[in-house]
Amino acid sequence: MSQLCREAGNSNNLRRRFQHRVSALRRCLLRVLHRFMICSGRKRANATYRMLTPHAALPSPPPPLPINFSDEALPVSLPPSLFHTHDLDSDLVSLKISLLGDCQIGKTSFLVKYVGDEKEQQGQQGKGLNQMDKTLDVKGARISYCIWEVQGDGKSEEQIPMACKDSVAILIMFDLTSRCTLHSVLGWYKEARKWNQTAIPVLIGTKFDDFIQLPIDLQWTIASQARTYAKALNATLFFSSATYNINVNKIFKFITAKLFDLPWTVERNLTVGEPIIDF
Numbered sequence: 001m002s003q004l005c006r007e008a009g010n011s012n013n014l015r016r017r018f019q020h021r022v023s024a025l026r027r028c029l030l031r032v033l034h035r036f037m038i039c040s041g042r043k044r045a046n047a048t049y050r051m052l053t054p055h056a057a058l059p060s061p062p063p064p065l066p067i068n069f070s071d072e073a074l075p076v077s078l079p080p081s082l083f084h085t086h087d088l089d090s091d092l093v094s095l096k097i098s099l100l101g102d103c104q105i106g107k108t109s110f111l112v113k114y115v116g117d118e119k120e121q122q123g124q125q126g127k128g129l130n131q132m133d134k135t136l137d138v139k140g141a142r143i144s145y146c147i148w149e150v151q152g153d154g155k156s157e158e159q160i161p162m163a164c165k166d167s168v169a170i171l172i173m174f175d176l177t178s179r180c181t182l183h184s185v186l187g188w189y190k191e192a193r194k195w196n197q198t199a200i201p202v203l204i205g206t207k208f209d210d211f212i213q214l215p216i217d218l219q220w221t222i223a224s225q226a227r228t229y230a231k232a233l234n235a236t237l238f239f240s241s242a243t244y245n246i247n248v249n250k251i252f253k254f255i256t257a258k259l260f261d262l263p264w265t266v267e268r269n270l271t272v273g274e275p276i277i278d279f
Contacts (some may be wrong), residue, residue, distance in 0.1 A: 092135070092142045097255070098163045098199070099149040100188045101173035102181045106206035107149050109242040110173070114252060115147070129159050145252065157191070164195040169255045173204045174226075176211035176239060182225060189233050200258050201235035202251060208241040208275050220272045227270075227278050236279040246275050 101107050108130060115132045130149040135142060148163040150156055164170060172188050174181040185203060192199075205211070205226055211219065223239075230237035236254065240247040250266065257264045269277045 092144050094144045094146050095169075095259070096167045097145055097147045098167040098170045098192065098196075099147055099173065100160070100163070100170065100192060101150075101152055102175070102184050103152040105152075105173055105175040105178070105181050106242055107152070107173050110204070110206060110240065110248060111147055111149055113242040113245055113248050129163060143256075160191050161195045164192045164199070167196055167199045168259055169200040169202060170196065171202045171204055171251070172233070172235070173206055176205040176207050176222060176226075177214065179222060179225070182222070182229065185229055185233070189235075200255060201233050202255065203230045203233060203235040203237045204251065205237070205239045205276075206242065208239045208246055209243050211239070212273060216272065223272055223276055226276070230278060236277075238277055239275040241275070247277070250277075 099107055099111060111130070111132055115134045130151065132147050132149075134145045134147070136145070148167070150159045150163050170189075170192050172185050172192070174185050182205075189201065203226070211222070214222075226237055226239075238247045238251050238254075240251065242248060254264060254266075256262070266277060268279060269275065
């Protein structure tokens, strides 16, 4: 009897060992099959996925930095519906700007001051128009200001359509020391609006360095009239000086801010005897 029990026990042990080895072999085959399916790019029907821990999640992008117009560079986003790019330079966005006003008021000096003295000889003359370009590299975005200056002589009626069509901004200038040039700005504005209804208007008084040599009561009168004209044109008013580079760069920064809807940190300055900014 005891012998039968021992034989039965041995038989059970052999069966358990066999089942254990079969189970181990089966698990090994499943691992090999799983690795093969992963390497072949297939997915198991019952595949499971682990959720990433909070520390492994991607950080949210930082909020955009506020624009400070005391810096030379402006981070901008370029809406393609407003501007065109050069065929041979696909990353260069060209903005056309018109420059209008009477003769001998400092338009060319203003333009050369902004573009740079070394580029003075690069201006293009055509049909009485003076054209100069200034290219800016703004944190990876390249913007080209193409500025068309109307000479202001007797052929201005022929020049205005070419200068104003497709412009994004119209700069109307007058001499702060010559009130008759201030009275002319309404005529320049009306002619410009015949060809462009959407451009940003900017009224600019030139020769501020000579203007501050005038009697203070005359300065006050001219400044008041200039503000009245600017309000009538719905334009921003700047007093500038090309000789001392007063508000020259700031005017184009203002235009860029308006075009791309960027905040502008410069405050209004209505103090007589100082370069006025009124908007």
